[in-house]
Amino acid sequence: MLHTFVAYVEDKPGVLTRVASLFRRLNINIISLTVGRSERTGYSRMTIVAEASDQAGHRIRASLYKLEDVAEVDDISGISAVTRELALIKVAANAENRSGVFELAEVFRARIVDLAPESMMIEITGVESKIEGLIQVLNERENRVLEVCRSGKMTMRRGHHTSRVLRAMGVSSEPSASDSDRNVLPTVEEPE
């Protein structure tokens, strides 16, 4: 299954290597990894998506915590969260077939961010399936996809569900073998 982790790591050289090296050592494939500054000074926030057996989540989280530069790890696989990905897509487009791309962009709630005589660039944000849907439709048209640049997934729990908050509230964030204690607080489901 796909596991998703959010990790706060110290913003220092080499930390990304340590995290990546850990997954390699555990023989686990990283599907996507995004890093950027977080709300905490000196700490970056990572969203790591990895393909591993169902039981692997506990070991991955525990192993991440063993890295000195890792401050906090949240396993949000199967937990109510907002996940987004950003993609820039460059397609072949000229004066004749440009308008169709505009229409598509509208349907997908994407934006055209660059226009050149022979190409256009689309910016799209959303869940993975939405981005893949757009790429697929583009491929079916005569507007060839020239370049795709995807950010990888970024994820945030819905509500006040970071494990830090749970800990502050005195609720254990220790995953039991079952996921029963994960959704301790009621969640408000929203459509994507």
Add this chain to the structure above:
Amino acid sequence: MTHGQSEFHPEVLTRLTGAEILWATLVGESVTDVFGYPGGAILPAYDALRKFPIRHILVRHEQGAAHMADGYARASGKVGVAIATSGPGATNLVTGIATAMMDSIPMVCITGQVSSKVLGTDAFQEIDITGITLPVTKHNFLVSRAEEIAPAIRAAFQIAQSGRPGPVLVDITKDAQQATAIFDFAGAKPRAYAPHPMLHCNDQKLHQAAELIRKAERPVILAGHGILQARAGEQVRSLAERMQIPIGMTLLGLGAFPASHPLNMGMMGMHGESWVNQAIQEADLLIACGMRFDDRVIGTPATYATKAKKIHIEIDPAEINKNIAVDVALVGDLREVLEQLLPLLPGRDGSAWLRLIEASKGTAAVRDIRNLPDSGHLYAAHVMHDLWRITEGRAIVATDVGQHQMWEAQYYHHDFPRTLITSGGLGTMGFALPAGIGAKFACPDREVWVIAGDGGFQMTASELATIAQEKLKIHIAVINNGYLGMVRQWQEFFYERNYQSTPLVSPDFVKLADAHGIRGAAVRKRAELENVVNEARAHDGPFLINFMVEQEDSVYPMIPAGSALHEMIRRPDQNPLIETPQDS
């Protein structure tokens, strides 16, 4: 400034060179001995060494330095320190670091690095040692400013010893060693150690565990290295004695619980005693104490102790449910967990189960190699048994890797903690000699025996020169079977006796010792053994004994890799074996 004077009072802030800060910080961390080898990028540090009350042991190969620091740590429980130059000096440490990592040994390795100005330019002897050692250290640091040296070294010591211990490497650029900074030992203190956030041992879990223990009819305690690390020997003893639970030992656990204790069944696993493995397979409860269900002790996960509930007491959350799924995990310091658990356990009569185990020993004692008639041959097992008898089990024994290592584990009965120094997880040949040297420096008043195979001994035999230079009274037993014996055994069992590349032509080890000014003697018959061993013990200096043992003997019992614990290969018993009066 002269050797031994505390020129650097931790309270007084002084401007020092980075090299001086390095040593001053080590002194502050109570380091008295470091094992190392100099070179260009670490020369500033070596130049400053004479001003500090630290003994430097010059090794013959940096792998030896790492194993010595490791052996020092295993024997003393303190942090071992190794130091090397950049490039090849640093890479030579790697096997030793990996060995320590696999066995959770607290160790700090210091390496010189090229100047920060040329870092990243493939300068002479520049190597990315923090990159190379990333997967085999608990953590590592690249330090390029004198100001960062004290904080990095102090953090390294904290990391190496805390939680589940392990090796830490600090790579220090040459210019950082040469620059100056204010030395502030107290100010360099790392932030308070934060335990792993997933430690987990609450009342509910403790009661669950206690309930399982109270209800069990056939419980077994699995005693691992964690008992030594957590200094939990007394607590494990209380648990075993109060609840009458038999104990099986892992290789690295040997010594953590007295071998002579009536509840100690002996070693488990691939070359463990048949009745221990059988007891584990028959058990209805396993209480794993500071062990990690390594593949060498479980056979195959699917067939392992299928009738047993499992309690896992372990400090590393990443070990829980890794190889074997457990019913109750008490994740924390073994000693603290047991102290909380013991009050919940009133006592129990376990005699029926203990009698069953005793009965299951069956013919095992008769098949025992010790009971082979003395046909003039010398068996390695005889050597181990006799060494144990003659040293009264009180020596610190450093073993290498192979058949002799397993025979030592089977026949040298360790009653005392930290008396067996052996590479378990990585199985590093060449470990014994340097690790034994490290142990001798840690415990100069103890009798230290290095027991190595003829193969592994040659991997680090250059350290004989270190022994000679340091005038160490250390005893070396080379178990000379003319083969890479353990590999030959696998070839015998699983590759139709195709002894490809395992016969070994070796130098005359006694002459080799002699060339180093080290006394030596060969032993070919069991009858000669005791005299020579006593000569070695009486000699005021190092002594090497070349034990010419039976060449094609094998270690029994053996569980073939991938088999279940009860599917073991037993010593063939075509010849009726009789007990010799000597051993009864």
